[in-house]
Amino acid sequence: MSAESALPHHRLPPGNLAELVSGEGGPETLTLLLAAERSRRLLLLRALDDTVDLGPAWDLLSRAQRHAPDVVDDLLMYPQTGMWLATALRGLREVTADDDPPQWVLLGHFAALAAAAGLRAGLDFTLEVPVRHGRVPLPTLGCAVLPVTEPWTTGSVAARSGRAVVEAGGARVAVPLPPGSAGPGWHPLRRIAVGPAGRRLDVMLDDVDPYRTYPRPTEPRPLSEESVAHWRQLLEQAWEVLLAQQPETAGAMRRSLLSLTPTAARERFRPRSVTSGDAFGGIEASEPDDPVQLAVTLKHEFQHTKLGGLLHLTPLLTPAADEEPEWWYAPWRDDPRPLAGLLQGIYAFAGITDFWSAHRTATRTQTPMAHFEFALWRRRTATALEQVRRHPRLTRVGSALLETLHARCAEWLAQPVPGQESALARLCADDHVARWRVHHLRPPAPAVDAAVRAWLEGADAPPGALAAEAEIVPDPSARWLDSLATLVRYRLSGADDDRLPADGAEKAAARVTGALVGDALLAAGDAAGARTAYLTQLADAPLRPGAWAGLAGALATGGTEPAAARLLLRHPERARAVHQALLRTTGTAPDPVRLAAWLGSPPA
Incomplete structure (x- = not known):
């Protein structure tokens, strides 16, 4: 094979760059x-x-x-x-x-x-x-x-x-020639074609190549014929959704989606999918709950594929001057993300928001779930964009990309959404932020100590030092921060009643990894019951991050203790840190709501 031929220079004309x-x-x-x-x-x-x-x-x-x-x-x-x-x-x-x-x-x-x-x-x-x-x-x-x-x-x-x-x-094993059929000891790589002529998606269902999983290789695990047939049916139905509701995306996907690596099903409403910039055209995806979820996954990972291809031609960021990592909140992750990772997520989840924008208005699909997903992802994408869209490290192309996506997001935010689904999306978005902050943010220790002294001295308000910027300290134990959103999806799918009895809340929480009983009650709309459950949890385990974040949602939804609700929504890490310090100092835990209301007072 000749490796001496001169390779062409590659440029994207302005119109094609504008598309990306x-x-x-x-x-x-x-x-x-x-x-x-x-x-x-x-x-x-x-x-x-x-x-x-x-x-x-x-x-x-x-x-x-x-x-x-x-x-x-x-x-x-x-x-x-x-x-x-x-x-x-x-x-x-x-x-x-x-x-x-x-x-x-x-x-x-x-x-x-x-x-x-x-x-x-x-x-x-x-x-x-x-x-x-x-x-x-x-x-x-x-x-x-x-x-x-x-x-x-x-x-x-x-x-x-x-x-x-x-x-x-x-x-020895005979390889059938042509090798598309099975034989003793031989598992063929299946090529699946779905869709009508002229709009067909032709993709390899790869279950054997060691480098089909990203970023680490895994050994071949051939699928059964039943599993292959199931994936074929799911892909056929997902492709129908994309052709009908995302025709431009489907047309481009036909050209560049080359392989799909199936992995085992995960917990309901929590699919896993991966792409790699090194594997342009390949997607690894867990078995979906339904064809719509697979269609969303294909759109999501195709966004990563396009951005990965663009990044091989031009950077979005200039090199960092400081070797210290710069961490950011990503509304779709449990962990803090570097700037480059956040940009990847913004691009991908803008695509997901676009999918739900179309899907919720499609014929026969105007479901509460579709409205909720659209409202949730537009809010989360907007939150991420606001953090970094004017970051000094952005290149000209990077700045244009974020400004363009910001303008699209503004259009999405202006679209009306039914009241219940809009409120649930806001609740889940705020809950995720609060859980992330409790896990990963650490207020300055001297400010926490000053707040403890002020509380014990009966001061009317906390010291101003507590308002100083908190330090991001990645917490490896942070997992399942989407528990409330997952429970809301159960509710909107029709699997749960709007209001759950106590034993129903326990059962609902048990099926969602990382969920608390208070989360199940809050997802069902029982703010008072959720408040009681979270306070019970904090009495038993005062450091439980999810209980602090959930308490914020319960207070905000119930409309009680507005000062405490505001503080816990915006800075739950302060309440947790001061509560912990008071417990350590006095041996007695203060009332979380009363403490949060005090911390939410204008500083002295």
Whole structure:
């Protein structure tokens, strides 16, 4: 394979750049991004070839390129090839974890790529390949499974006169040619096509390539035929939603969504999906609750794909002058995020907001859930944008992108939403902020001590020092900060009554990881019951972050103790820190509501 050809310079014309900056991007724009990605893959491959001797595998790939250049291009542009290239180059520079494959297995994956190219090009060859826990995955083709007990060993792939076999440890597996069908010991990689002619999505359902999961590789786990059929049906129905409600996105997605990696279902309303800038066109996604959730996931991850392609052409941020990390609140995460990560999230969740904006007005889909999701994500996206849209590190393109998305968000915020769903969205958005603050913000210790002295001395208000900016200290225990929103989704889906009896609240909370009984009551609209439950929780566990945040929502919803509600909504970390210090100093816990009301008074 020739790595000497001059690669083109890639530029995005103003119109195509404007599409991406606005969060959109049609087929022509995605074709330009794919062309740039191809050049990037070739450069990475050349860098690998310059670093290690790729030997006979390089020779075979070169032969395949001469005989069937489209085959090699298809392999080169497969998302998992990009992921492997980046992983291999990093592996040459960094110390790998003990449970990672040995470096010779990592680099030997190139031989599996070359073998796949040789098979698809119809060449005769024999090539040594790695065997991973008895499996030999061949990218874009499938996986051979052999009775080999060693975790890491070698085997071979041989093709002669239209017949191909994989051999290792004295066993052999015949590879069906063409290799799209199953056979003894052979699991084919399924290609799924959904949608009508001319608007069809053609995607690989990848369950065997080690580099199909991001950011760390995992060993092949072939799906059952029943699981494949289920995913096919889900994808068919999700694609119908996208074609009807997001036709521009669907048109671009047809050009650049190349593989979908299915993973196991997760807790209801809590799907997991991942993309990587190194794996352009690939999406990893957990089994969804329903086709609409899958459609949202595809839109979400496609946003990341587009932004990743743009970032390979131009930066959105200038380099940081300070080596200390700069942390930000991301309304869709449990943890503080660096600036670059927050920009990724803003772009992705602007896409999700756009999806729900269209979905909630589509025929027969005007459900409370759709209105709630739209109201929630427009609010969260706006919150994130307001934090950073004038950040000094933004490049010209980065600034244009955030300003354009800010203008779109303003349009969304102006759209009317039914009162109940709007109020629930505000409640959940405020709750997430409060939980995040309690976990990750630490008021200055001297100010907390001063507040303790003032409280004990009977001062009318806390000291002004407590208003100083809190320090962000990432708390690794912060998880499931979306518990209230998840419970609200149960309610809006029709699974819960509006008001729950006490035992019903306990059962509702138990099915949502991280949820408290007070959360279930608050989600059901019982603010008084929620207040009692949160105060009971704080009496037993005064440091429980979720109870402090939930108490804020209960007070705000119930309309009682407005000063305490305001303080707990805006600065719950202050109440928790001072409460903890008072308990430590006096051995007696103050009343949380009374303390919050005092802390919410104008400072002395």
